[in-house]
Amino acid sequence: MNDLVNLSENQSSSEPVNGRFYIKTFGCQMNVADSERMASLLAEQGLEPTEEAKDADVVIINGCTVREKAVHKALSTLGQLREIKNRKKKSPPIIGIGGCVGQLDKATLFKKAPGLDFVFGTDTIDNLPEIIHRVKNGEKHVVYADFDTSMDYSTETKVFGHKAQAFVNIMKGCDKYCTYCIVPYTRGKEKSRTIDEVVDDIARLVATGVREVTLLGQNVNSFGKGNSNQKNRQPMELHNVIGKVGPRAGEENFPQLLRAIDSDPRCEALRRIRFTSSHPLDFSDELIECYAPASQGGVSRLSPYLHLPVQSGSNQVLQKMGRHHKIEGYFAQMDRLREICPDVGLSTDLIVGFPTETEEDFQETLRLLDRVQFDNIYAFAYSPRPGTRAAKLPDDVSAKVKNERLNHLLKYQLEIAEKLYKTRVGKVMEILVEGEAKNQKMASTSSIVGRVWTGKTPCHRVVNFISDSPRSLVGQFVQVKITEATGLSLQGELITGDLQ
Ligand code: SAM
Ligand code: SF4
Numbered sequence: 001m002n003d004l005v006n007l008s009e010n011q012s013s014s015e016p017v018n019g020r021f022y023i024k025t026f027g028c029q030m031n032v033a034d035s036e037r038m039a040s041l042l043a044e045q046g047l048e049p050t051e052e053a054k055d056a057d058v059v060i061i062n063g064c065t066v067r068e069k070a071v072h073k074a075l076s077t078l079g080q081l082r083e084i085k086n087r088k089k090k091s092p093p094i095i096g097i098g099g100c101v102g103q104l105d106k107a108t109l110f111k112k113a114p115g116l117d118f119v120f121g122t123d124t125i126d127n128l129p130e131i132i133h134r135v136k137n138g139e140k141h142v143v144y145a146d147f148d149t150s151m152d153y154s155t156e157t158k159v160f161g162h163k164a165q166a167f168v169n170i171m172k173g174c175d176k177y178c179t180y181c182i183v184p185y186t187r188g189k190e191k192s193r194t195i196d197e198v199v200d201d202i203a204r205l206v207a208t209g210v211r212e213v214t215l216l217g218q219n220v221n222s223f224g225k226g227n228s229n230q231k232n233r234q235p236m237e238l239h240n241v242i243g244k245v246g247p248r249a250g251e252e253n254f255p256q257l258l259r260a261i262d263s264d265p266r267c268e269a270l271r272r273i274r275f276t277s278s279h280p281l282d283f284s285d286e287l288i289e290c291y292a293p294a295s296q297g298g299v300s301r302l303s304p305y306l307h308l309p310v311q312s313g314s315n316q317v318l319q320k321m322g323r324h325h326k327i328e329g330y331f332a333q334m335d336r337l338r339e340i341c342p343d344v345g346l347s348t349d350l351i352v353g354f355p356t357e358t359e360e361d362f363q364e365t366l367r368l369l370d371r372v373q374f375d376n377i378y379a380f381a382y383s384p385r386p387g388t389r390a391a392k393l394p395d396d397v398s399a400k401v402k403n404e405r406l407n408h409l410l411k412y413q414l415e416i417a418e419k420l421y422k423t424r425v426g427k428v429m430e431i432l433v434e435g436e437a438k439n440q441k442m443a444s445t446s447s448i449v450g451r452v453w454t455g456k457t458p459c460h461r462v463v464n465f466i467s468d469s470p471r472s473l474v475g476q477f478v479q480v481k482i483t484e485a486t487g488l489s490l491q492g493e494l495i496t497g498d499l500q
């Protein structure tokens with residue numbers, strides 16, 4: 001509940017606050033984007049970022065609750081923060097928790113984490129300046145964790161600092177209710193921004209130097225449901241090979257959004273559009289057609305990359321997971337996409353050890369990897385989440401078997417990826433540089449004296465290369481010739497770039 005009271009004039013949330021802030025983020029890209037928003041709001045309030053929790057006056061945990069382990073991580077971080085608070089008796093930091101953990105567990109967190117000052121949810125991030133003021137003014141245990149109950153979703157993206165890459169929330173919530181998943185309970189009902197608003201937002205970001213946007217939502221394929229078609233936009237009936245019909249004529253939809261961004265003259269300087277995440281059920285033929293070459297009607301800036309979570313290769317498991325499609329439909333979607341865009345990079349999410357998963361079901365998941373040839377997988381051992389439908393099923397695959405299956409799956413995929421990545425050796429690829437590589441080992445064996453940089457190809461593969469440039473390459477597009485490949489990344493030689 002929001003225990004909102006009107007702020008008195010001398011408590012105005014627009015009053016500047018001195019000091020430093022630190023945010024620790026757990027979870028998915030949605031949380032990463034939310035943390036960036038929090039950082040912008042705190043900086044607007046006058047706080048400065050710091051790299052270390054021990055130096056901060058305001059510490060925020062942006063927590064994830066998708067698996068039990070993630071919740072434990074957030075709570076144990078709160079335990080460490082309490083020790084810091086105890087040590088800094090003269091000027092103790094204020095400590096808050098937000099994200100999906102804050103949303104789900106609300107006021108109960110104060111019992112679990114003594115030393116905690118405030119809790120906020122996924123829909124109350126913009127209240128952060130107000131919350132900080134209230135805590136600074138001596139209020140205890142402040143909670144802002146109501147869902148926004150309005151029908152519309154309108155927001156403006158906030159980017160912290162000058163960046164070439166930006167996450168843009170285009171929708172929020174999830175209405176799919178897969179039986180194992182807590183997200184619909186932490187992110188609320190599905191709501192979309194309008195196409196006009198998203199395009200204006202991206203145009204503004206492009207004007208500040210953003211060159212790659214990642215459109216975010218739990219299910220971007222169902223973007224636009226409930227939004228009536230805006231002026232001059234062709235109604236589009238969406239079909240998909242799974243046999244279901246997606247969003248209907250008369251409402252906005254995701255392919256329309258991609259085309260609207262791509263054709264807006266204000267977005268001319270944008271180089272890459274990405275999106276995540278998708279559900280096979282709404283992954284329409286019209287969206288697949290967006291991956292065609294621009295000369296054949298495709299969306300020219302759409303990156304040749306798709307993350308399409310499938311979760312399991314077994315139909316009996318998919319059915320128990322409430323995914324509402326069969327594996328054959330997924331294969332048909334992947335085949336069609338590869339036909340239209342042969343160089344597309346593919347990734348997926350998989351869960352092993354879901355209740356009743358047999359060895360044969362697991363073998364079907366391995367066969368799925370052989371069949372689709374993903375560049376990358378994100379695999380997890382099933383973790384029962386209280387309140388979900390699957391939590392009522394017996395968690396009958398032992399922890400030992402779950403771990404064995406997970407390790408086997410990851411090893412199996414690594415071999416596939418290594419073979420796939422090796423086919424790239426010798427090719428020249430465009431890389432958007434994201435930063436200096438954590439591992440600088442490559443520099444010690446190279447004839448070039450310089451730093452190792454890391455970035456991604458249009459198909460989302462990680463590439464490391466060395467440059468002797470004394471300047472930062474972050475945000476630059478460079479051409480790199482691939483020289484080596486492992487199952488996790490590519491290495492290359494810098495050829496040219498936007499280097500100024
Ligand atoms: N909306 C996206 C989708 O449909 O794939 C992302 C959902 S969730 C944030 C990311 C991934 O976590 C899921 O795709 C699933 O593989 C995994 N996951 C969700 N609930 C889980 C659970 N109870 N146990 C293990 N993994 C889980
Ligand atoms: Fe969770 Fe399923 Fe929604 Fe993805 S689509 S967030 S897995 S309920």
Ligand code: F3S
Nearest residue numbers: 027028064065066100
């Ligand atoms: Fe975790 Fe919430 Fe994302 S539960 S995975 S942070 S939507």
